[in-house]
Amino acid sequence: MRLALFTDTFVPQMNGVALTLGRFSQYLHRRGVEHLVFSPKSSADPGYSDDIRPITSIPFFLYPECRLALPNLLALRAELDQFQPDLMHLATPFNIGLCGLHYARKHRISHVASYHTHFDRYLSYYRMKAAVPLYWSYMKWFHQSCDATFAPSQDTISTLQEQGIDRLLLWSRGIDCTLYDPLKKSADVRTRYGITAPYLFLYVGRVAPEKDIDTLIGIMRTLPDSIKNQVHWLVVGDGPQLPELRQQAPKNVTFAGYQSGETLAQMYASADLFVFPSSTETFGNVVQEAMASGLPVIAANSGGVRDIVLNGQTGVLCTPRQPQSFVQGIASLLENPDRMTSFGVEARNYALGRSWDRIFDNLLHDYEQIVDFRRIGTKSGFYSA
Numbered sequence: 001m002r003l004a005l006f007t008d009t010f011v012p013q014m015n016g017v018a019l020t021l022g023r024f025s026q027y028l029h030r031r032g033v034e035h036l037v038f039s040p041k042s043s044a045d046p047g048y049s050d051d052i053r054p055i056t057s058i059p060f061f062l063y064p065e066c067r068l069a070l071p072n073l074l075a076l077r078a079e080l081d082q083f084q085p086d087l088m089h090l091a092t093p094f095n096i097g098l099c100g101l102h103y104a105r106k107h108r109i110s111h112v113a114s115y116h117t118h119f120d121r122y123l124s125y126y127r128m129k130a131a132v133p134l135y136w137s138y139m140k141w142f143h144q145s146c147d148a149t150f151a152p153s154q155d156t157i158s159t160l161q162e163q164g165i166d167r168l169l170l171w172s173r174g175i176d177c178t179l180y181d182p183l184k185k186s187a188d189v190r191t192r193y194g195i196t197a198p199y200l201f202l203y204v205g206r207v208a209p210e211k212d213i214d215t216l217i218g219i220m221r222t223l224p225d226s227i228k229n230q231v232h233w234l235v236v237g238d239g240p241q242l243p244e245l246r247q248q249a250p251k252n253v254t255f256a257g258y259q260s261g262e263t264l265a266q267m268y269a270s271a272d273l274f275v276f277p278s279s280t281e282t283f284g285n286v287v288q289e290a291m292a293s294g295l296p297v298i299a300a301n302s303g304g305v306r307d308i309v310l311n312g313q314t315g316v317l318c319t320p321r322q323p324q325s326f327v328q329g330i331a332s333l334l335e336n337p338d339r340m341t342s343f344g345v346e347a348r349n350y351a352l353g354r355s356w357d358r359i360f361d362n363l364l365h366d367y368e369q370i371v372d373f374r375r376i377g378t379k380s381g382f383y384s385a
Contacts, residue, residue: 001367002083003028003035006100007091008057008069010039014260015206016285017116020173021091025051027360036083038076038096040069053079055096069095077103085109087371091116093142105145110374112367113143114150114171115160118303121280125209136163147370148383150363152283153304167383171363172307174356175288179265182294182348189234189270193254197232199334202271202295204264204286205278207239212300215277217248218323219330227327227334228252236267268293273333273340279320281305291315292351296343298329314347 009015011022021037028035029051040057053076057069080103088104088111090097097113104111120132143149143165150171151157157168190200205211220233233253235245246255259267268274274290279302281287287297287308297315299305309315316329333340 001033001087001371002085003033003367004080004083004085004088004100005035005037005039005091006088006096007037007039008094008096009092010037010042010052012042013040014258016173016283017091019285023174023356024360024363027357031364033364036079036085038071038079038100040096057095071096071099073099087112087367089114089367090142090146093139097142101142101145110147110371111145112148112150112370113146114152115139115143115156115165116152116282118156118159118280118282122210125280140164147374148366150366153307155304155306156282169366169383171366172359173283173285173288173354174359175292175351175354176356177292177348177352177354179262180268180289180292180351181265182269182344184262184265184269184293186266186270189266193234193256195232195234195254197230197252199231199273200271201231201233201273201275201330202236202267202290203233203275204236204259204268204289205276207235207237207242207245209241210278210280211239212277212279212321213241213245215300215321215323215326216275217245219275219277219326220250220253221248222323222327223330224327227331230334234267234271236264264289265293268295271295273298273330274315275326275330276300276305277318277321277326278305279303284308288351288354291347292354294344294348296333296340296347298326298333308350310346310350314343314350 007021009018011018025037035051036053037051038053041054055069055071076099088100088109090100090113120135123129123131148167148169149165150169151160152171152173160168207213234256236256236259238258268290274295274297276287276299279300281303283304287299287305290297297309299309299317300320301317302320309317311317318329319325
């Protein structure tokens, strides 16, 4: 199989979509699958491999981690004519994805798309709710000819079905349980930030409105004194709402900025509880990282997170955008340390069954069936109900 992958975000950009696709490219190398990746050129040039075709791009105004590419259509077409792909995967619906879609439709090549981000929900946070119907009209047009659309969670599949998008398949996410490991707990984390409180609560993610940072502020400020005096918060991440969070957060909060790799893994393993209020996730990669690190999770009962967190077993799911619900969830765990420990153990056990190779093996198998089904003209029984 020869695969052409089109995406408006890719490593070294640091977000869940880019990191997933970067891992996937590495997996394809190991499996000997011929592929080309058409992706935005980064200002931090990582030294691209022969399989990567970097394209000049500018940041997307709503979400700078995604970029709007300015492709040279003639050069892109020449690359594809020479490569002769069997399947084209449109990982994002913007400029690069549009180029891939046009080529696939024109040449009648098997093509699939993946849905990673609830931009319709983001629009509401940025006072652009009136644009939501237009967004879904565009998404239905973009996906209508695709042989399949991959979504990262059953919750996201349900959302897409409600919007009239069909031929849906699950493409979940894996986790590196060697990198994220409870054994990486280190006293250095507390020493580095001068943390002396009995409990360390952790948030990891973009500090932006669509992550429900207002809810996080509310949780921090409304914890009862009996709990607040025992807790120190560590916020890991950056984003446009960071100045506001710094200004409104209580004194028991430390801001660590963006972290990755072993440093981030130590922070996860050294915390006692992961608190994640975002209600807009299609999956929730950071939640799975926390669980692999042995952390119980307090999260919003919304979006793809519901596919990961087993309420009452690996964590507590709370009413979205209701700080008091999160406070109650936190209190219920702190009042029962044995339950809190059990949740952490079960979270780790869950993550151990989520290897990246297993996830990508399933995706490659779906690819092969899609190409075969288009060749013989049948799709019966293949897609999600």
